[in-house]
Amino acid sequence: MSQQAPVWSVVGRGARGAVTVVDLDADGGELQTAHLTAEQWPEHARHHEGAHRPRWVFSDTASWYPQLLAAGVTVSRCHDLRLIHVILRHSQLVEDPGPVRAATAWDAPIDQGLEAAPDQGATLFDLDASASSGGVPHDLEESLAEFARHRAATDGSADPGRLRLLVAAESAGALVAAELHAAGVPWDVAEHDRILAEALGPRPGTGQAPARMVEAAAEVRSALGDPTLSIDSPPKLLRALHRAEIDVESTSQWELLEHDHPAIEPLLRYKKMSRLLTANGWTWLDEWVDDGRYRPVYVPGGVVTGRWAASGGGALQIPRQLRPALRADEGWRLVSADVSQLEPRVLAAMSGDSAMAAAGADRDLYAGIVDAGVVETRQEAKVGVLGALYGGTTGDSGRVVPRLRRNFPAAMRLVDEAAATGERGGTVSTWLGRSSPAPEAEWTRAQTTANLPDAASGEQERARRAARDRGRFTRNFVVQGTAAEWALSWLAALRLSLAGFDPVPEAEQATPSGPVFARRAHLVFFLHDEVIVHAPAAQADAAASAILTSAEAAGRLLFPGSVVDFPLDLTITERSPAK
DNA sequence: TGGACGGGCGCG
DNA sequence: AAAGCGCGCCCGTCCA
Structure with a gap:
């Protein structure tokens, strides 16, 4: 009897770290089962991958794949049950109700346990079989059952072709993410240190501020006439600015830039340095860069x-x-x-807007919009397009968007309709079928009560604002998600x-x-x-x-x-x- | 003391 | 210059 080549290989964890691999044919029929020890598993995967290139079905790629990588094994394709569950559970393309919609252990929060164990995936085999990392089940029976639900949901969906593309792309992303972590970004620690020293001064001792920050802080305190001011406290800084008659509502840099006062320049310089130091300073370097990666x-x-x-x-x-x-x-x-x-190119493609596609025919879509006579400058084009994608209504963006609406009707209709759907509390979907989350109960309740005859005007205004907020989210969702x-x-x-x-x-x-x-x-x-x-x-x-x-x-x-x-x-x- | 939250700012 | 979307991180502040 000739052995049929497996199309899928479902991996599951058994007792005491054992691993079971079940091969399936294209219809989900079981072909053969291998029982392996934790030590045998990577070698089995290497051989199996080389011989058959199956699509590996992992409960959670982040839990399984790092061990294979550590053993020098890579795989070509996978199906990530955790990630795909989230997609299918919410996709408008999937029949509703259906088995994949039912609440199960696969609804576990997406990042639970991952942060605790980002490295080498040792967790999976350290835990006993009843435990789970990543919040999802790792045992074979659960994985087989969930995988069957996925295939049924996809096959019976309104558009199996698109969903299969999405499933494959999302799963490939899971493999890439694990591989990126394993590879690491080649990082030049000496160059990083040089950049820091140039911007901040040489690395200071523990608990000490870098020299150039100390200087800038002194200049700020002197210019504001407040020798003990703690610049890192926004409320205190704001009060000090007010005392110096700098009339700002916040301490953000864009607002400070509008004012002319000797304290502004050193303050902005201080903020810039402070940001660099706290976000990507020497501490970050020590913590995140190891062995040049x-x-x-x-x-x-x-x-x-x-x-x-x-x-x-x-x-x-x-x-x-x-x-x-x-x-x-x-x-x-x-x-x-x-x-x-x-994003604008994706919008042009998904809406079939030929005018926008033509504007993007050369490398610079914004220049193309100028060349088409829609706006005067590239900056206007950029601000207008971002306003169209994000729902901008004020300033230059608000002025330009109506012109885009006239010139790119199909593209604008797509995002405008997505916004309208969101404002109504509806669901929108990306090109391949990832759907937006339903509104929160509190949002729906606020919309309902605001529509009652005796609703207070403040309540109505809040509800309208919440509706517009959600509209901007769904407007952007279809484009950002398809991108x-x-x-x-x-x-x-x-x-x-x-x-x-x-x-x-x-x-x-x-x-x-x-x-x-x-x-x-x-x-x-x-x-x-x-x-x-x-x-x-x-x-x-x-x-x-x-x-x-x-x-x-x-x-x-x-x-x-x-x-x-x-x-x-x-x-x-x-x-x-x-x- | 420790968690929640918002300001501010870096990225796309 | 931001605005209008999506994030993560650090900090200070507030409150239990």
Whole structure:
């Protein structure tokens, strides 16, 4: 009897760290089962991956995959039950009611337990079988049952094709997130220290402020005539500003900039330094950079729109100022790419707005809007488009949006309708079918009571404001969420492409003791619309091509037949420019 | 003492 | 210059 090749391999944990792998055929029929010890499991995975390339079904990729990576095993594809559950549970494309809608252990909070155990995934086998990390079940029976619910929900959905793309992209993202953490961003500690010293003065002793901050603080106190002022306390600072007759409502930099007073310049300088020191100073360096690698913890699906979040290390907020600290290893290159104006392009594609697509035909969509005669300046175009995406109503944005509405009717109709749906308390969905969360009970209650005949006017106003707030959220949700889907599709294609690169010889490895993919071009950073690949110099051009090809593939996959393209700004450097 | 919360600011 | 969306992190303040 010939052995049928598995399409899916469902992984589950048994007693005392044992692992069971059940292979399924395309219809979910069980083919064979392997019972393994914790020690046997990575080797089994390596062999199984090499022989069959199944789609691995993990209860939670963040719990399973780091161990494989630590053992030098990578996999091509997976299905992340935890992440996909969240999507299917809320998607408007999925039949309702249905088995996947029922409350189960798979509804566990998304980040529980992850923060406690971001490294190496040792937790999964340290815990006994009844416990769970990440809040979701890891045992085989639960995983098989949940996986069957996923397939039923997807197959029976209003659009199985789109949902399958979303499921694959989200799961690929989970693999990428684990691999990014394992790889780490090559980080030049000396350069980081140099930037800090240049901005703040040399590293001070424990409990001491850097010299240049001390100077700036003294200048502020002197200019405000308050020798003991604690500048870090906004209320105290505000009172001191008022005493000096600087009439501001807050201590934020943009408001301070409007005033002319000798205290303003040193104060802004102090704030800038304080921010750098507390967010990315020497303490951050000590805590987050180890052995020349910065390893933030990524949280796929951490944002309701489908964007990733980060937990610890502030991966989403590395200041441009520190970009030069990203430096390729000797003999390696950083291949960086970001998409020009991803969100408006996504809007043009999903709405089929041919005028907006035409405006984006060249690399700069904002310049295209100016060239089309819609607005006078690039700045107006940018502010207007952001206003359209975010729901801006005031200032320049409010003035320009009506012009966009006339010139890009299809695009504007899509976001305007998303906003109207949100204001009514309705649900909107991304292009591939991720749906917005239902309004909170308190929101609904406020809308209901505000509509009663005897509602107070203040109550009505509050309810209207809450409705508009929600409208801006749903307006942006469809675009931000679809952009996230494009970016995940880009990542998914790119990581598979890079996985096909040949390993470089031992002597040229970036991190000889690092994960297996560190021997060839590999992803080291991802931020919404931007990727950085760390590549041996000889593979840099090929990596750049892979990045471009993957972006084209993502566009075709999501928007087949669309004329909208997604141009990249791409650079190959040894050291990341500050931009 | 310790958690919740908001101001402020970095990123897209 | 921000505005209008989405985040995370640090700080000070408030309150139990």
